[in-house]
Amino acid sequence: MKPGAFEYFAPSTVAEAINLLDRYGDEAKIIAGGQSLVPMMNFRLARPEVLIDINRIKELDYIREKGDELLIGALTRERDLESSPLVQERCPILAKAVSFIGHFPIRTRGTIGGSLVHADPSAEIPTAILGLDARMKVVGPSGERTLEPEEFFLSYLTTSLEPSEILVEVKIPALPKKAGWSFVELSRRQGDFAIVGVASVLFMGQGGVCKEARISLGGIASTPIRAGEAEELLAGQILNEALIEKAGQKAAEATDPDSDYHASAEYRRDMARVFVQRGLKEAWNRVKGGQ
């Protein structure tokens, strides 16, 4: 299978890429790792008239630490996130989430920015980013904007990015040393998109009290979603198994998944419960030892 004809540009700076986007608008499509776009083009589902290849924009490929934040360039490969000592130390949940993506060769090509703008709600990076309260920096002809995940993800494969804007950086607050975390997911086969994916973060206070809990679920709605009621249930509490079981139930009750050929709505909801419980237990086990 081969894609339709397209015009090809390979800018070497962000400014050049924005100029091209500004000129061609929604006729153009940016290609980064191409792990979602190329299959869509080969099936002729997507027929962009213009491809803007950003792989030569070196200024978009970096992982840096600035104060309590990790700054990650949009062109950073998934494999680089997974193997970065800085990510493993300051934001290990992201490295773990990325390890679930597809297979090794896919991760050597796929990028953090590509996964975010593709906005598949079953994908691991969007789910993790929502649980980490990260920010997306996007740049367009009229300047830059910083978006929260809730503003960024609108629906299946749809973000609030304008046709002439490009995602340049993801800012992720680093996790404190005492935070518990986990990323768990259910998929048909290893490497498939998640039926349910759960990112959990527990911020701990004195005496085993959970100050704040974050639970982000992928695969069960049109965007990744936070389990707000379950988070509230855990906040300010000393954790125990019964409380975690209840949080899983609350998280599942708040979901309204659709059925498709991968899984029925009932199964998805029940697996949301199981994987929130499993994820929270794993996160809790990580901090229990350190008390």
Add this chain to the structure above:
Amino acid sequence: MKIEGKHKFQASQKQIWDLFMDQRHLEKALPGCEKMEEREPGKYDVLLKIGIAAVKGTYRGKMEVVDPEPPKRYRLIGEGSGSPGFVKGEAVIELSQQDQDTIVSYQGEMQVGGLIAGIGQRMIGGIARMMVGQFFKKMEKELKSQQ
């Protein structure tokens, strides 16, 4: 696939009916609407430019208001086609007054075919719901610009 929901407007039933029957407001509120012309009362030709993920396209189509019972209820039938495929749909739209407000509820069935169906019904349903949401938000704006 089924699409249903409701939206509350702070205006009378009559005001909302007039708003929903006015081509000038519909043209501004329909997501991706490039052009909308009223051929005869209640029958419109529309040109929509819609992109779902990288699947972008222009759809030409018709929309028709059927069995109007002002200011309470009507049926809306629509169809459109373009290079990425076709969309067909029908919905019952009901307006009910609640104190000062009017609730607009809709219940419809939508079919999608051609290339675009390859994206998957679950995703298209989700995106359709988002567009309906955007439409109602813009209609609210149109209402405010009138008041």
